[in-house]
Amino acid sequence: MAGSPYDGLPDRAYWRKAVAARGPGRLRDLYRPRFAIGPDTPILTAGSCFAQHVHRALKGAGLAVIETEPAPACLDPAVAARFFYGTFSARYGNLYTPRHLLQLLREAAGDHRPAHPIWQRDGRFFDALRPNTDPEGHASATSVALARADHLAAVRAAVAQARVVIFTLGLTETWADRASGTVYPTAPGVLAVPPEGADIGFLALGHDAITADLRALLALLRTQTPDIKLLLTVAPGPLVATASDDHVLPASTACKAILRAAAATLVAEDPGVDYFPSYEIITNPAARGGFFQPNLRHPTPKGISVVMKQFMAAHALAAPTEALADLPGAAATADAGDDAALCDEQLNDPSLRAGPR
Amino acid sequence: MTRLLILGNSHAAALRRAFPAITAAHPDMDLCFWGLPGGAFAKARTGPDGLLRPDPTDRISLRKAAHWGIAPEIDLTAFDQIFLVGLRFNLQRVHSLLHALQPLDLGRRPGALGVSDSLLRAALRAEVDSCLAAQMDRTPLGPRVTLMPAPYPAAAVTQTGSPLYEPLTAGTAALPDAAALMALYEAEITAGAARHGLRLALQPRATLATAFLSADRYLDDPTRDGRHLNADYGRLAFRALLDAAPLSPSAAPAAPITA
Numbered sequence: 001m002a003g004s005p006y007d008g009l010p011d012r013a014y015w016r017k018a019v020a021a022r023g024p025g026r027l028r029d030l031y032r033p034r035f036a037i038g039p040d041t042p043i044l045t046a047g048s049c050f051a052q053h054v055h056r057a058l059k060g061a062g063l064a065v066i067e068t069e070p071a072p073a074c075l076d077p078a079v080a081a082r083f084f085y086g087t088f089s090a091r092y093g094n095l096y097t098p099r100h101l102l103q104l105l106r107e108a109a110g111d112h113r114p115a116h117p118i119w120q121r122d123g124r125f126f127d128a129l130r131p132n133t134d135p136e137g138h139a140s141a142t143s144v145a146l147a148r149a150d151h152l153a154a155v156r157a158a159v160a161q162a163r164v165v166i167f168t169l170g171l172t173e174t175w176a177d178r179a180s181g182t183v184y185p186t187a188p189g190v191l192a193v194p195p196e197g198a199d200i201g202f203l204a205l206g207h208d209a210i211t212a213d214l215r216a217l218l219a220l221l222r223t224q225t226p227d228i229k230l231l232l233t234v235a236p237g238p239l240v241a242t243a244s245d246d247h248v249l250p251a252s253t254a255c256k257a258i259l260r261a262a263a264a265t266l267v268a269e270d271p272g273v274d275y276f277p278s279y280e281i282i283t284n285p286a287a288r289g290g291f292f293q294p295n296l297r298h299p300t301p302k303g304i305s306v307v308m309k310q311f312m313a314a315h316a317l318a319a320p321t322e323a324l325a326d327l328p329g330a331a332a333t334a335d336a337g338d339d340a341a342l343c344d345e346q347l348n349d350p351s352l353r354a355g356p357r
Numbered sequence: 358m359t360r361l362l363i364l365g366n367s368h369a370a371a372l373r374r375a376f377p378a379i380t381a382a383h384p385d386m387d388l389c390f391w392g393l394p395g396g397a398f399a400k401a402r403t404g405p406d407g408l409l410r411p412d413p414t415d416r417i418s419l420r421k422a423a424h425w426g427i428a429p430e431i432d433l434t435a436f437d438q439i440f441l442v443g444l445r446f447n448l449q450r451v452h453s454l455l456h457a458l459q460p461l462d463l464g465r466r467p468g469a470l471g472v473s474d475s476l477l478r479a480a481l482r483a484e485v486d487s488c489l490a491a492q493m494d495r496t497p498l499g500p501r502v503t504l505m506p507a508p509y510p511a512a513a514v515t516q517t518g519s520p521l522y523e524p525l526t527a528g529t530a531a532l533p534d535a536a537a538l539m540a541l542y543e544a545e546i547t548a549g550a551a552r553h554g555l556r557l558a559l560q561p562r563a564t565l566a567t568a569f570l571s572a573d574r575y576l577d578d579p580t581r582d583g584r585h586l587n588a589d590y591g592r593l594a595f596r597a598l599l600d601a602a603p604l605s606p607s608a609a610p611a612a613p614i615t616a
Contacts, residue, residue, distance in 0.1 A: 072470055074453040076483035083476050124475075136475035139462035143473060146461040150471055 024287035025306045031314045034267075034274040035229045037164055039317060040064050044089040044162035048096050048170025049343040050235035050278065050299065052087050057308040058166075061318060065089070066161050068154040084133040089162075090154040093130035094344045096171035097205060098213035099183050104129070105220050108155040115180035116200070118144050119192035126192040127151075128184050132344045137192070163228060165221060168278075169259040170235040171345065172210065173243060173251075176203040187243070190347045202243045210262035218270065230273045232263040236282035237297040241348040278307045360387045362436040363595075364409075366398040367585055368443030368507040371577065375591030391431040395443070397421045403496040408432055439502045440598045444492060446506055446546050447484040452525045454480050455538050463534045474541070481542055485549035493553060503556040503602040505594055506546060507584075511576045512566040514583035521583035526569060535568035558601035561593040 011017040012029045022028070037043065043065050045055040059065040071077075071085035084091045095101045106112035107129075119128040124137030125144045130151070131137075138144045175187045178199045187202075188194050205213075214232075221228045238252035246254070256279065266273040282291045282303045289296065291303030299307075312318065346352050363372045369392045372379070380388055393401055393411060397418035403409045410430035411418040422429065433439060458477050459469035492498070513519060515527035532538060543559055550557035564586070566572040575590040576583065 072454075072457045074450060074457050075480050076487075079476070079479045079483050082479065134473040134475055136473070136479070138473040138475065139460070143461035146465065146471055147473060 019284065019286055022286065024281070024284045024291065025302075027281065027284070027310065030281070030310055031276055033314050034271060035164075037063075037231075037315045037317070042066050042161045042163045044158050044165045045167075046088055046092065046095050046101050046165070047168030047233070048094055048235040048237075049345065050170070050233070050237065051094075051166070051168035053299070053304045054166060054168060054233070054278075054308070055088055056086075057304065059086075061308070061312060063317065066158045068157040068161075069151065082135065084130075089158040091130070091133050091151060092155065093133045094170070094185055095167075096169075096185060096345065097174050097183065098167065098169065098210060098217050099174065099205065100185060101167060102213050102217045102220065103183060104155060105159060105217070108152045108159070109220070115177040115182040116194045116198045117148065119188075119194050121192040124192075128192065128194065131186055131191040132347075135191070159221065159224060162221075163225065164231060165228065166231045166233065166276075167217075168233045168235050169210075169263065171239070172205045172255045172258050173239070174203050174205065175200055185344045186347060191344070204244055205258075207258050207261050207265070210258060211265045214262060214266050214273075218266075218273065222272075228272070230266070230270075231276055232266065232273065233276045234259045234263060234279035236279045236291075236299055236303075240297065240343075240345050240352070243348075276311055278311075281307050281310060358385060358387050359438065360436045361389070362431070362433070362439045363388065363390045363392070363442060364431075364433075364439055365392045365442035365444075366395040366507075367392070369440075371508070371586045371588065371591035372440070372442060372595050373591070374577070374588035375595060378588065378592050379595050389431075389436070391427050392443075393418065393425060393427070394421050398443070399491075399495075401495065403433065407434060409496055433496070437501065438602055439498075440505065440595075440602070441492075441498065441502055442505045442594065442598075443507045444488060444504060446488045446549075448507070449525065450484050451481060451542055452529045454484070455529050455532065455542070456525075459534075460537075460541075463537055466533065478541060478545060481545040482549065485545050486552070489549055489553050489555075498553070498555055500554055503558055503598050504550050505558045505598055506560065508560050508564065508575075508586050508590065508594070509569050509571045510584045511573045511579075511586070512570045513573050513576065513579060515570065521579070523583065530567060530569045539568040556601050558594075558597045561590075561597045564590050564593055 006013075010029070018027070039062065041064055043058060043063060045051055045058070045065060055065060066089040067086065068089060069085065069091045071080035075085070080086060084093055092104055095104065103112060103114065107114060114129055117128050118141050119126045119131065121137065125139070125141045126137045127134065127144050127148055129148075134147070138147065174183045176183045178201050183203065184200065188200050194200055218230055221230070234256060239248055239255060242248045242251035244251050260279065263275045267275050282299050284291070287303070291300055291306070292298065293300055363369055369390070373390045373392070376388060376390070380386070391409070392398060397411055397415070400412035400415055400418055401409055402412065408430040411422045413419070454477065457470060458472045458480065459466040460474040460477050461471040462474055465471055510523055510526050513521045514523040515530055516522060529535060529538070547557050547559070560571070564571055564575050571586060571590070573579070575586040577585045577587040
């Protein structure tokens with residue numbers, strides 16, 4: 001009798017051996033990198049809240065993580081973190097969809113002018129494309145514009161250095177100006193309000209839109225650095241809230257499925273793209289939810305540590321130490337339960353906002 | 358009679374020097390002074406018995422206390438009002454911040470990182486809170502306390518080549534937006550004091566030469582340093598503290614209200 005194609009496969013192919021029989025922190029041969037990342041490989045990080053953990057962990061492990069807007073040395077570390085210094089390769093804040101990153105890079109290259117770039121609240125002026133990087137806003141619109149010009153220069157410098165872009169896909173829901181297509185990380189009224197007459201509405205990006213944006217993003221990156229690599233991850237946390245009219249649980253599943261499928265599509269069609277399964281590590285049923293904090297959204301420091309150890313081991317890099325739990329972001333998450341100060345999406349739940357908006 | 362304590366470091370000594378004038382002008386007040394030089398005062402702490410005293414393990418503090426001739430300890434509860442004078446609110450670090458960061462609503466400044474005013478405020482707030490938290494940890498302060506920061510160094514410290522020269526202070530004072538930056542800083546120390554339930558009196562405007570600098574005529578001993586001010590300054594500082602504190606005779610808690 002002929003054997004089944006499932007016979008004789010390596011242990012990693014069988015759920016019982018590879019997952020059920022192993023602790024969630026002891027997965028083996030989970031990730032086989034398609035391209036090497038060495039200690040000197042210039043890495044640009046961007047993405048959702050989870051990407052902040054990636055950035056800090058890689059930086060803490062001594063990798064060549066790009067930061068073109070570093071915190072001034074004289075700045076109190078807590079203030080620096082609150083204003084998104086040292087969080088990503090530049091102070092762009094959370095970029096939840098590839099469209100946000102694509103739009104930012106086009107703007108930095110001078111090929112895009114976002115519509116309604118300055119929103120207001122209580123007489124203060126906010127950069128609508130990264131409102132949480134200055135959570136109390138600016139004193140004037142001119143100040144916002146000058147700061148954005150500096151930021152775009154920093155983005156250009158970061159992209160110019162990058163050889164690997166690690167992008168953590170976070171959301172499919174976003175908010176867009178209907179006339180121009182400009183996307184914003186927060187909905188009107190969450191942190192600030194767009195100018196009168198702006199027609200900004202809900203936009204749910206599907207698989208085709210996400211993959212198209214990823215392709216365009218990769219093409220744009222390659223115009224500057226032809227052999228640049230794109231490493232995708234999917235943020236493990238469910239949605240804080242959905243504006244889709246669906247229940248937040250299936251909405252979260254749909255969101256993550258779309259993002260995960262889009263990543264798989266890109267990996268399948270482009271050897272310069274890889275996927276690292278941080279989503280799978282944190283949501284592994286073997287962890288029985290243990291890699292989530294009590295709010296069932298934020299990963300625990302232990303979970304992040306497992307993710308990063310898998311990543312570093314696969315790339316034969318020095319494993320991040322247990323000190324991961326001591327990272328500023330990890331500590332804040334552990335203590336506060338919510339790292340609201342660093343997550344725009346967090347503000348979508350009014351009960352989680354620090355104060356009235 | 359209002360029992361009033363002038364408490365602080367070497368900058369509070371300017372008020373002590375003004376005691377003859379102050380007591381002559383305010384015979385209704387029972388004035389006391391308790392202070393130590395900066396480093397020693399920064400180590401003085403209120404013990405479980407409620408008494409403030411120098412660090413008993415620090416010989417230098419004890420020697421300085423003896424040199425200043427102050428009581429070995431003081432009961433802060435014995436006073437109706439306390440004027441705490443000389444906190445620096447991490448002013449050296451504040452100078453560094455003001456050099457490094459420029460609020461973009463004031464325009465760009467070469468060599469400085471352009472930031473939102475809110476970022477600079479937050480950075481200043483962190484320094485102010487750090488200073489106040491340390492002070493409150495050493496000696497919990499309550500609503501009877503009015504603060505006055507250390508006076509700004511005298512304008513003489515901006516003269517290059519002078520032994521009094523202080524490059525950091527001189528640099529800040531020379532910033533094109535020095536006045537606006539000083540206003541930001543002073544707003545933060547005022548708000549910081551309020552967050553801790555304390556009042557704060559700013560350095561009297563009449564004693565300033567320009568932003569971040571005191572007028573040279575208030576220097577106590579120009580041959581010694583450019584920071585410590587004289588009895589004339591002490592008198593004006595005391596006046597400003599009186600204006601900030603609820604110290605009218607009717608506010609003095611000693612006299613019970615009778616029908």
